[in-house]
Amino acid sequence: MDVDLRRDFFSLFGLPRVFAIDTEALELAYRDLQSLVHPDRYAHLPETERRLSMQWATHVNEGYRTLRKPLARGRYLLSLNGVEVDSESNTAMSPDFLMEQMEWREAVEEARTAEDAAELERLHHRLRQLAGEMVETLRGQIDAHHDYHGAAESVRRLMFIEKLQHDIDDALLGLES
Amino acid sequence: MALLQISEPGLSPEPHKQRLAVGIDLGTTNSLVATVRNGIAVVLSDEQGHPLLPSVVRYRGDARVEVGFAAQAAQARDARNTVVSVKRFMGRGLKDVAHVESMPYDFVDDGGMVRLRTVAGVKSPVEISAEILRVLGERARASLGGELTGSVITVPAYFDDAQRQATKDAARLAGINVLRLLNEPTAAAIAYGLDNAAEGVYAVYDLGGGTFDFSVLKLTRGVFEVMATSGDAVLGGDDFDQRIFCWILDNAHVSPPSAEDARLLLLKARQAKEYLSGEPEAHIGARLASGEEVDLVLAAETFTHLTHPLVAKTLVPVRKALRDAGLRPEDVKGVVMVGGATRMPQVQRAVAEYFHQEPLTNLDPDKVVALGAAIQANALAGNRAADEDWLLLDVIPLSLGLETMGGLAEKVIPRNSTIPVARAQEFTTYKDGQTAMSFHVVQGERELVSECRSLARFDLRGIPPMTAGAARIRVTFQVDADGLLSVSARELATGVEASIAVKPSYGLGDEEIARMLQDSFAHASDDMHARVLREHRVEAQRLLDATDVALREDGQLLSTQERVAVDAALVQLRSRMAGEDHRALRQAVDSLNAATMELAARRMDQSIRQALSGRRVDTVGI
Ligand SMILES: Nc1ncnc2c1ncn2[C@@H]1O[C@H](COP(=O)(O)OP(=O)(O)OP(=O)(O)O)[C@@H](O)[C@H]1O
Numbered sequence A: 001m002d003v004d005l006r007r008d009f010f011s012l013f014g015l016p017r018v019f020a021i022d023t024e025a026l027e028l029a030y031r032d033l034q035s036l037v038h039p040d041r042y043a044h045l046p047e048t049e050r051r052l053s054m055q056w057a058t059h060v061n062e063g064y065r066t067l068r069k070p071l072a073r074g075r076y077l078l079s080l081n082g083v084e085v086d087s088e089s090n091t092a093m094s095p096d097f098l099m100e101q102m103e104w105r106e107a108v109e110e111a112r113t114a115e116d117a118a119e120l121e122r123l124h125h126r127l128r129q130l131a132g133e134m135v136e137t138l139r140g141q142i143d144a145h146h147d148y149h150g151a152a153e154s155v156r157r158l159m160f161i162e163k164l165q166h167d168i169d170d171a172l173l174g175l176e177s
Numbered sequence B: 001m002a003l004l005q006i007s008e009p010g011l012s013p014e015p016h017k018q019r020l021a022v023g024i025d026l027g028t029t030n031s032l033v034a035t036v037r038n039g040i041a042v043v044l045s046d047e048q049g050h051p052l053l054p055s056v057v058r059y060r061g062d063a064r065v066e067v068g069f070a071a072q073a074a075q076a077r078d079a080r081n082t083v084v085s086v087k088r089f090m091g092r093g094l095k096d097v098a099h100v101e102s103m104p105y106d107f108v109d110d111g112g113m114v115r116l117r118t119v120a121g122v123k124s125p126v127e128i129s130a131e132i133l134r135v136l137g138e139r140a141r142a143s144l145g146g147e148l149t150g151s152v153i154t155v156p157a158y159f160d161d162a163q164r165q166a167t168k169d170a171a172r173l174a175g176i177n178v179l180r181l182l183n184e185p186t187a188a189a190i191a192y193g194l195d196n197a198a199e200g201v202y203a204v205y206d207l208g209g210g211t212f213d214f215s216v217l218k219l220t221r222g223v224f225e226v227m228a229t230s231g232d233a234v235l236g237g238d239d240f241d242q243r244i245f246c247w248i249l250d251n252a253h254v255s256p257p258s259a260e261d262a263r264l265l266l267l268k269a270r271q272a273k274e275y276l277s278g279e280p281e282a283h284i285g286a287r288l289a290s291g292e293e294v295d296l297v298l299a300a301e302t303f304t305h306l307t308h309p310l311v312a313k314t315l316v317p318v319r320k321a322l323r324d325a326g327l328r329p330e331d332v333k334g335v336v337m338v339g340g341a342t343r344m345p346q347v348q349r350a351v352a353e354y355f356h357q358e359p360l361t362n363l364d365p366d367k368v369v370a371l372g373a374a375i376q377a378n379a380l381a382g383n384r385a386a387d388e389d390w391l392l393l394d395v396i397p398l399s400l401g402l403e404t405m406g407g408l409a410e411k412v413i414p415r416n417s418t419i420p421v422a423r424a425q426e427f428t429t430y431k432d433g434q435t436a437m438s439f440h441v442v443q444g445e446r447e448l449v450s451e452c453r454s455l456a457r458f459d460l461r462g463i464p465p466m467t468a469g470a471a472r473i474r475v476t477f478q479v480d481a482d483g484l485l486s487v488s489a490r491e492l493a494t495g496v497e498a499s500i501a502v503k504p505s506y507g508l509g510d511e512e513i514a515r516m517l518q519d520s521f522a523h524a525s526d527d528m529h530a531r532v533l534r535e536h537r538v539e540a541q542r543l544l545d546a547t548d549v550a551l552r553e554d555g556q557l558l559s560t561q562e563r564v565a566v567d568a569a570l571v572q573l574r575s576r577m578a579g580e581d582h583r584a585l586r587q588a589v590d591s592l593n594a595a596t597m598e599l600a601a602r603r604m605d606q607s608i609r610q611a612l613s614g615r616r617v618d619t620v621g622i
């Protein structure tokens, strides 16, 4: 058996190449791998080993970051299947989605201006629900239907939702401090 | 424990040989050195039995340097030449330092890291910190009876790149090999977690003399995973002293104090603060050099009231870290209190109220960081026993970014990314034949570059000349396990590696460090040549040992030809070990490193493959 360890993150963590991964298995594999390659294990060894360990640990961290969260995992899976989420040819959005984006942005901006923390929390909560639904959609699109172009649109929606959540986080922090 | 099943790549080549390693807590107020002795972490005391070394450095007219209690005793007498809380100046410009007006120093500000003019000349905070480290290093050598293999030095988790680099530079000046920079709250978590076999989500609230850190960690079967960290690099017990100091000035009706009187009153303020942790009121009495008398009583209640904004200020990073970790206060199983300033009852009350539980105060808040660092140092030195297998996964505290058009900062690596971490970005040239390019790296969360910390400017040179837009330059930002950034660049079409000149905004250049090293030897018994030779010998021995092990275990991974090259390099290095020529030695080390590079890489691949196939043959496939 000869695995190309650098080939893709799914094989690095010993996982099948699907969207609905076993996150617990990922976590376990991640810890096992880091236990093996982490720079703390190589601190007393010569420079070459220390550098290799840093490169490996960096790679393993990158893999974990990529597979752990649905958004990054979805993007990555699509890219493995030849669909780049943010390539130019792919950024055309449905008018509905653009409309929806604008409404959300306005709602957040309004709550921020009004310094309405409760409203911001409420919006955050709704976004979380929306994100959950979107992840479900994505799972169907990728794992069941192999509809990668549809999935790319879902990923972009998720990206938008995540960005909004960040904005709300920042707004809330601004209110608190 | 699941982790035990994994073969460890870096086991000590000669397990019987215990390497001497220490943990150093380089604190704003107090510094400590600790080690693991017979499996137990202990703080090393000085000859008088003091575990703490006050982080005070006094430069005397006779070229001698006093560190610790002697310096502390002289601080009111010789305030200008006696530096306290130097950690606040590390990697900082003058404009970043709070309360400069009440500080008795003669600051030298030329844009970069602030420096202090003393009777012994202009000193950088790096040199001043090196004096503290030197004393601790000597203490450790004397008490352990030998040369140190290396150390783990703790830094506030919220320290930025410049502050971390300054700390590492200070160690270098002091002749102390740094195995790792470790975040202070993480060190505390190690000491607490291993001691209590803790599992679950824990927080560390670390309020020291000059810095505040708050970290949230997940402890799962021997893995310490930092989920988020936040803090305030200029908030600590010193600020509480400052509040009392101002209160004294307001209430004692004395004229604006001289540098010496100010220092005296700050000292009185600190004593009152510490006293109030156990008593309802404190008497503050002092006779000033001006002849005026101070005679006041400060009630605990008044003190609590005065410092309420400071305590509230600590809760801002607490909320931020919890939010980043996606947690609510009630998700936290325990809050470990670290740092002398957490002895203040109002601080403990605020934490208890916020988390709806009593914080964990059963550790010695002064020592726990040093003890954790010692445990980590012991493991990093390769002394860990097979049954103490644990792993630390830490994060960077602040986002790293690049300046883009219009003074905006574009994030390259977000805060709370697990380290080591790397991100690459691609750039292109905008002029025909362009061979150079500049970058400005900043750290912080704000959108405007002017509101972030400027870390460094990088000049990229040696881009192969092409038409505008044809070059594809991939710039890689690598943050290592110390949380330190390095940048490399490569033109993708030609594969040419671009050279990078780094100009740190608040750090020391290589030349400056070399000069400081020279200076430090002018007064020391040691000399530069001997030091460099010693360091190279340590690295050479390490390489020889590791190569022996690698050849014994996996020699078959090399072709005959490769083996011949390794053997030749081995022979050369062995023959130069005894010599006095440090350049020749270094060169032999480099040759052996180059000859064994492939072997090291193959061994690493092999061990990963073994781990993979051992656990999941069926899923890996191919
Ligand atoms: N009993 C006490 N009550 C209140 N404050 C105290 C008490 N004992 C110590 N302190 C304060 O704790 C601070 C020093 O704490 P500590 O030694 O943990 O800091 P440090 O490690 O030197 O600083 P840092 O971690 O910020 O670099 C000082 O401000 C000191 O006055």
Ligand SMILES: [Mg+2]
Pocket (backbone or CB within 6 Å): B025, B027, B028, B184, B208, B209, B339, B369
């Ligand atoms: Mg401390």
